[in-house]
Amino acid sequence: MMLTMAGVHAHYGHIHALRGIDVEVQVGEIVTLIGANGAGKSTLMMSLFGNPRASAGRIVFDGEDITRVPMHEIARRGIALVPEGRRIFQRMTVLENLQMGATHADPANYAADLARVQALFPILAERQAQRAGTLSGGEQQMLAIGRALMSRPKLLLLDEPSLGLAPIYIRKIFQIVRELNRDHGMTILLVEQNANQALRVAHRGYVLQHGQITLAGTGRELLESPEVRAAYLEGGGHG
Amino acid sequence: MAYALQQLINGLTLGAMYGLIAIGYTMVYGIIGMINFAHGDIFMVSAFIAITAFTLLAAADVTSIPLALTFVLVVAIFFTSAYGWAVERTAYRPLRGSTRLAPLISAIGMSIFLQNAVQLTQGARVKPIPPVLEGGVVLWDAPGFAVQIGWSQLLIIVTTVVLMIAFTWMITQTPFGRQQRACEQDRTMAGLLGVNVDRTISLTFMLGAALAAVAGVMVTVYYGVVDFFIGFLAGIKAFTAAVLGGIGSLPGAMLGGLLIGLIEAFWAAYLWAEYKDVATFSILCLVLMLRPSGLLGRPEVEKV
Numbered sequence: 001m002m003l004t005m006a007g008v009h010a011h012y013g014h015i016h017a018l019r020g021i022d023v024e025v026q027v028g029e030i031v032t033l034i035g036a037n038g039a040g041k042s043t044l045m046m047s048l049f050g051n052p053r054a055s056a057g058r059i060v061f062d063g064e065d066i067t068r069v070p071m072h073e074i075a076r077r078g079i080a081l082v083p084e085g086r087r088i089f090q091r092m093t094v095l096e097n098l099q100m101g102a103t104h105a106d107p108a109n110y111a112a113d114l115a116r117v118q119a120l121f122p123i124l125a126e127r128q129a130q131r132a133g134t135l136s137g138g139e140q141q142m143l144a145i146g147r148a149l150m151s152r153p154k155l156l157l158l159d160e161p162s163l164g165l166a167p168i169y170i171r172k173i174f175q176i177v178r179e180l181n182r183d184h185g186m187t188i189l190l191v192e193q194n195a196n197q198a199l200r201v202a203h204r205g206y207v208l209q210h211g212q213i214t215l216a217g218t219g220r221e222l223l224e225s226p227e228v229r230a231a232y233l234e235g236g237g238h239g
Numbered sequence: 240m241a242y243a244l245q246q247l248i249n250g251l252t253l254g255a256m257y258g259l260i261a262i263g264y265t266m267v268y269g270i271i272g273m274i275n276f277a278h279g280d281i282f283m284v285s286a287f288i289a290i291t292a293f294t295l296l297a298a299a300d301v302t303s304i305p306l307a308l309t310f311v312l313v314v315a316i317f318f319t320s321a322y323g324w325a326v327e328r329t330a331y332r333p334l335r336g337s338t339r340l341a342p343l344i345s346a347i348g349m350s351i352f353l354q355n356a357v358q359l360t361q362g363a364r365v366k367p368i369p370p371v372l373e374g375g376v377v378l379w380d381a382p383g384f385a386v387q388i389g390w391s392q393l394l395i396i397v398t399t400v401v402l403m404i405a406f407t408w409m410i411t412q413t414p415f416g417r418q419q420r421a422c423e424q425d426r427t428m429a430g431l432l433g434v435n436v437d438r439t440i441s442l443t444f445m446l447g448a449a450l451a452a453v454a455g456v457m458v459t460v461y462y463g464v465v466d467f468f469i470g471f472l473a474g475i476k477a478f479t480a481a482v483l484g485g486i487g488s489l490p491g492a493m494l495g496g497l498l499i500g501l502i503e504a505f506w507a508a509y510l511w512a513e514y515k516d517v518a519t520f521s522i523l524c525l526v527l528m529l530r531p532s533g534l535l536g537r538p539e540v541e542k543v
Binding site for chain 1: 414417418420421424425427428429430431432433434435436
């Protein structure tokens with residue numbers, strides 16, 4: 001098992017954002033979390049890094065309890081996050097952003113990792129000396145994913161990677177997710193508003209509502225479930 | 240003409256010292272968004288450490304000036320960085336995540352504490368040391384006025400230039416510098432990528448203090464006297480320099496320091512010497528009113 005969250009509760013200020021989350025991700029899987037805005041999807045991902053810290057429950061990653069591990073140690077253990085809104089370092093160059101992704105990686109792997117990421121996203125090689133803030137939204141998303149990959153993570157977390165992007169980039173993102181998983185065996189936890197696409201690419205999925213998992217199943221099962229169809233797919237779900 | 244050239248040299252010397260102190264203000268502001276009002280007193284503490292070290296050397300009969308200066312610099316940098324670290328640890332870190340005003344008030348408290356601690360332990364009198372570096376070179380023997388650069392002035396200017404080049408290289412080219420800038424731009428994201436944010440902040444305080452320590456040693460060598468109150472005025476002037484250059488900007492702090500030093504020297508030489516502090520603080524007011532982002536700063540953008 002790559003990741004196990006067992007009965008995790010977390011608070012954001014006075015808001016009880018996660019109410020007993022049980023989520024499992026197996027090695028080599030793509031697992032997706034779907035749910036409305038404010039359901040707690042991003043909070044769930046951030047809680048893996050202890051921000052907010054789980055107030056109850058346990059988080060086990062790769063056989064080790066990481067519930068109380070400091071944030072900067074989590075990355076070292078092999079979890080990389082592509083956060084909501086990308087959060088690239090705008091005033092650094094594209095290359096410097098990628099170097100930041102390799103903060104705790106073995107320097108011996110740096111050249112190979114850089115070449116691999118730049119092969120995946122050629123634009124990041126072309127624009128490497130440019131300030132990251134001048135990239136387009138889609139390019140910034142590529143950079144955020146590339147940055148996360150620089151650390152050779154065991155588990156890749158993607159938080160709304162398609163949000164606000166042009167259709168061509170959305171297609172590209174889902175294609176990359178599939179490729180990373182199929183060709184590189186990358187384990188991926190994907191949060192998406194775009195439930196239709198996410199469930200198609202994922203092996204399994206969870207539905208999150210008001211900080212609780214209300215439904216779980218394979219991607220296909222969830223796609224066909226009447227509750228999911230009614231709440232997340234029909235009426236604008238086809239993005 | 241000769242007189243103006245002399246003022247240029249004096250102004251550069253002064254500006255170098257302000258610039259060294261200003262970097263500490265600007266870096267701390269950059270990374271945690273607060274003005275470290277105790278920074279001027281850190282500088283004052285370093286001057287006292289320098290005096291103590293010089294006194295010890297004199298007692299030990301060390302006569303080699305380069306050896307003495309190196310020793311004093313190393314000692315001052317070491318202890319002053321420790322002060323910088325301790326101040327952040329005790330007065331600011333516990334307040335992280337609280338309101339913006341809290342660490343500011345804590346900083347003022349720390350400033351008063353350091354002043355009083357030094358006053359109590361070292362006494363309120365001005366402390367002199369025998370001149371360390373006397374003499375200089377005459378650059379231009381103009382009729383009626385000889386332009387001279389003192390050895391201590393030369394030492395200050397050269398040391399500052401070397402330090403600033405090294406420092407700029409460190410911030411722009413090394414992994415630590417990159418992590419430091421990453422923390423400035425998005426602390427949470429830096430943490431998510433594995434940067435130890437608390438440690439980076441501690442190091443930033445220590446670096447700022449180390450540069451202030453160099454300024455403290457220089458001021459001791461240059462003026463030969465210190466007292467427990469010198470941190471206040473030097474601190475506020477360096478803060479003015481940082482604001483003038485654009486708070487948060489490293490080249491801005493260097494430029495601002497230089498300008499404040501020059502303005503002060505020329506104002507004192509040609510206008511009213513007794514009003515030179517007024518000139519500096521008028522600049523602070525004018526910059527805050529007319530161009531709050533300073534000469535090289537970025538305009539403040541509200542984060543959403």
